[in-house]
Amino acid sequence: MEKVTLTINDKKVTVDKGTTILNAAKQVGVRIPTLCHHEDLCIAGNCRVCVVEQKGTRALVASCAVPAAEGMQIYTNTKKVREARKTIIELLLSEHAGECTSCYRSGNCELQALAQEYLADGDKFIDVADRSPIDISSPAIVKDDSKCIRCLRCVRTCAELQGVSALWSVNKGNHTKVSTFMNKPMHYVVCTNCGQCINRCPTGALTERNYIEDVWAAIDDPQVHVVVQTAPAVRVGLGEALGMEPGAIVTGKMVAALKALGFNSVLDTDFTADLTIIEEGTELLLRLKEALVEKKNVALPMMTSCSPGWIKFIEHQYPELLDNLSTCKSPQQMFGALAKTYYAKKKGIDPARMISVSIMPCTAKKFEAARPEMNSSGFRDVDYVLTTRELAHMIRQAGIDFRSLPEEKYDSIMGESTGAAVIFGTTGGVMEAALRTAYEIVTGREVPFKNLNIEPVRGMEGIKSAKIKIENVKDEWKFLEGAELSVAVAHGLANADKLMKEIKSGKANFHFIEIMACPGGCIGGGGQPIPTSPEIRKKRADAIYVADSSLPLRKSHDNPEIKLIYEEFLHEPLGHHSHELLHTHYTPRRSRA
Amino acid sequence: MSVSDKNKLLEKMQERVNLIFKDTDCGAILAKGLSMKPDDIINMVTDSGLRGRGGAGFPTGIKWRGAASASGNKKYVICNADEGEPGTFKDRRILDEQSDKVITGMAICAYAVGASEGYIYLRGEYNFLKDKLQSNCDRWNKIFNSKGINFSVNVRSGSGAYVCGEETALIESMEGNRGEPRNKPPFPVGAGYMNEPTVVNNVETLAYVATIIEKGADYFKSIGTKDSMGGKVFSVSGDCSVKGVYELPLGMTIEEFVNIFGDGDTKAVQVGGASGVCVPRKNFATTVIGFEGVPTGGSMMLFNSSRSMYHVLKNFLEFFEEESCGQCTPCRVGCQQLLKGIEAIRAGEKPMSYLDELRKLAATMSVASKCGLGQSVASPFNSITEHFREEICY
Structure with missing residues (x-):
C-alpha cells in the first residue's frame, strides 16, 4: 500500500494513500467533529462542521471528504476553523427546531452535543426551521422536518444500505428537504419501516412512533393482564441503551426490570423462535419433498419471513416472489397469537382483558403488529410494540437502577428457550438454528459442525452461502439421501435486493435463504440503541453467540416447552392449529407507492 | 462625452480586439490545430495566458495538461453553456453567431487531451438555440467523420438550475443526478463525466482557443495586461447609455468602462454578476477589470443614483x-x-x-x-x- 506523510497540527503522521484527513487525524489522537459523516455510509461532505485549515489554501477543506496528500500541512484548531465550525453549528441550529427540553432524542443528539461543545448560540440567527406538519402517518416511524439538518444520512442509508430510496432529497436552495415520492406521507410510500434511518439520524428528525404512554396505561389498569415478550436481540442491546458497554448481555436484569415495571407475565419471544424453527424447518422439508418426490411445482428457494422490514420490501419490490416466502409468521406474531389463546387458556386469563406487548430491536415490528391479518387469536395479537430504546426510557422513568438489579428468570410457560432461538438476533442465526434442527430430523445426527457452530453462515459479510451434504438419512427422508442442501444468508435490504436479482435471473440456486432487513440482523435493528457502527454491531453479535453457547439447550427441538405445546395444543407442525395461529399470507404492493 | 464621441471611443476600443465575432475559416483553424502535436497545442494555450472565461479564471492550459496526463478509458470535453450568472448573456450571442468557433475549440481540445466525445451543456432557458446548435454539431460530426477524426459533439440540455454552471454539478446533471457539486478532489480533469477525465470549459474560452490557434499565442498575449491576457466579451446592462455584448481588452479601469457605457450618473458597477464584486464610484479610477483587479465572467451591471x-x-x-x-x-x-x-x-x-x-x-x-x-x-x-x-x- 502506498503511503503518504502529512502533518496534523505540526505532528507528522504517515497513512495509507486514500485515507481521509479525518481518519489521519484520529491516528494522532485528534478528534474532528462530524455530523453528516457516518461509518456505514458514503462520504457526503455537506454539513461542513469537519472543516480544517490546509496551509496554502484559501478555503477550508472538509476533512471527511478530502484524502490526505503528501506534504499536506493541516491545522484543526485555528481561530479560522473554530469560528467557521461555530458559525456552521449556529446555522444548523437556526434551521432546527431546538426543543431540547422535550425532544425524544435529547441527551442522545449529535447536534445538541456539538452545540454544547462549541458553546454555540442557538438564537444568533433567525429561525428558519421547516415547520411542516409532523408526519405520524406510519405506525413505526415519525418524521419531523423541523428537526432535520439535511445531513442526508437517512437518504444515504435508505439508498445504500437498504436499496429502498423511500427518502430522498427534494427541491433546492432554502426549500431543500428530505422527503418521499411526491411528498407522500411515510405510510404511503415504499418505506419498509426498518428504522435504519432513525439509527443514523443525528437529531430527532426521524424517531420511532413511541407507545410508552399506552403501555403505562395498560400496566396501570388493574383490569388488564399485561403479557410482555422480549426478542432475542434486545438482551444484547438494552444494557447499551442504559449506559453499559456494547455487547453487554443483560437477559436476567431485563426480566427483573420488566417485572419491576409491573408487567404481569414476562415471557420470551425466543420460545416462539424455537417454534418457528419447528414449523419453518418442517415447511422446508415438505417443500423439498414435494419438489423432489411428488415433482410438484413448489416455490424454491424458500425464504425466511421473520423480518417484517424484509416482508414489506419483497411485497413492494418482488411481489412475484411472495410464494417463496415461508408462510410462518414471525416469532413476535406467533407469540401474540399464542398468548391470547394457548397461554390465556392455560393461565385462566380472559384474552379480552389481556394486553400483549413486545419488546423488539425493530421498528418494522410496529407495522407488522398493526397488519390487518394479525388477529388470529380473535383479538389484535400484539397490541403494542416497544423498541429496545423505548424500554430503556421506561426503565429510566421508573427509577430502576438497572446495573445493580439482581437477575430474574422468565415466567413459565412460553419463557423457555434454547441457544438456537437466541441466535435469531444476528444475521445467519435463523439459518443456523434451522440447520441444527432440520439436519437432525433428517439424519438423526447433530449437524457436522464443531460445537454446533455453523461458521459459514456467521459473520458480517453481506451475502453468505453454504452447502451441506446430507448422507445416511432416516428411512422416511430417503429422497434426500446424498442431496446437497444449498443455503444463503443476506442482511441489509440492498444485499437482499442483490440476491433477489440473482435468483430471478437464474444465476443463484439455493434451497433456503435467510434474509434480515437490517445490517447485522436484529442486533443492528432499527429499534436498537443509537449510535450504530460496524464495530458496535460486531460486539452485539459476539454477545449473541456467547449467550447461545452458554445455554444448556441449543437446538430448538430440544426445548421442553416446545415439546409440551405440540403435545397438548398444536399436535403437529403445520397442523390445523398451526395454520390458524402460526402461519400467514402476504400482500403484493406497488413498487412505487 | 456625447453619444457620438462614446461610439467612436467604443469603436476604437473594439478595433484593438476583434476575435470572437469576426467570421473566420474554422475548417482551416481545425486543420492547423490537427497539424500540431497535442503537446504543442497545450503549450501554446498555456503560453497564451488564456484563463477560464466563465468567471473562475482557471488557467486553461493547466486544466488541459491535467486531463491529457490523466489516464482513463475515455475522455470527454464539455462546453459549459449553462450561462446562468445574472447579467451575463454573452455566451448566448457567441453560440448563436459563432458556434463554429466553439465546436472547433472543442475539437482542438479533444485532440490535445485525447478526448473522443464532446457535449455542449446548454442552459435550459436557451432551448431556443438547441436545434440550431445540434444541427451545427451534426454538420461538424460529419466533417470529423470524413476526416477520420475520432470526435463527436452533441448538445445536452440543462434544466434551469444556476448551480449546474459549477462544473461538477454540471457533470452530475449530465449523468442524470441531482445537480449538486461534488467533493473535490477528485477534479473533473482526473475523474469527471462518467468518472473519466473531463475538460469543462466555458463557451467563450473554447472560442478563444480557436482564435489562439489561428493567430498564435503572441497575438493573444499582446491584448490586455500581463496578468489578464487577451480579450473578453462583456455583457453590459443596467443604467447605461449603450448596452449589449461587446468584446474589449482586459485591463481597463472601471472609470474607462463607465465613461463609455455609463449614463453620466453611475454610482456603482457590479462586476461579474450577482456573485461578483460591487465597485462604488470612489473606486472607479483605481479598479482594473481583470484578474489583477476585479475578475469577471463578463457581466457588468451599472447602477445610477436612482437605484437602492x-x-x-x-x-x-x-x-x-x-x-x-x-x-x-x-x-x-x-x-x-x-x-x-x-x-x-x-x-x-x-x-x-x-x-x-x-x-x-x-x-x-x-x-x-x-x-x-x-x-x-x-x-x-x-x-x-x-x-x-x-x-x-x-
Missing part, C-alpha cells in the same frame, strides 16, 4: 437563497440568513450591529462552502454592505 443598493442586494440574495443547491450548510442556511438578516435590520427587528454578524457569516461562507456558489456570495454581500451600509440600514 438595498434592493439590489436583496434581489441578489433572493436569487442565491433559491439557487443554492441546498446541499451544504454554509450556503443553504447562510443565504437564507443573509437575506432574512438585511430584511430584519431594515425593518428594525435586528440592530444595525447585526450587519457585522452577517458580514462575518458571509466571510465564513466564503471559506467553508462546498463550491464556488456559496463561496462567492460574500463578494456582493461584503462589497455592497461595505460601501453602501447606510442604504442597507435605512
